[in-house]
Amino acid sequence: MGHIREPKGVDFIIESKPLTTEERKAISDFIKKDKEKLVAKRNIAKRMQPEQTKKHTRQPHLKST
Template sequence: MSLIKEPKGIDFVIESKPLSDTERKEISEYIKQQKLKKKVTTRASKIKTALKTHV
């Protein structure tokens, strides 16, 4: 994600609506799943790298 620079004399105001409990839980579960996927792929790539260097 990149930052958006505000032009001089203009302010960006971002207002988010509050999340419901179900939305908050869904987002939290999604983040957990993504972290688990990343952890698994990171381990797999480390194992592959280790096998390549030992051969």
């Protein structure tokens, strides 16, 4: 994310309303699910053997002469 520069003589004031209990719970649940997905992806990558990772990488094609 970039920063917004304030023009001279202008102040950006951001006022956000407090979250409701339902909104807090929804955000918390979303974060938990996202973290679970990341952990699952990492576990799959750790279980792969080096031979399996070689199969999934691109190999350069050699021209035969």
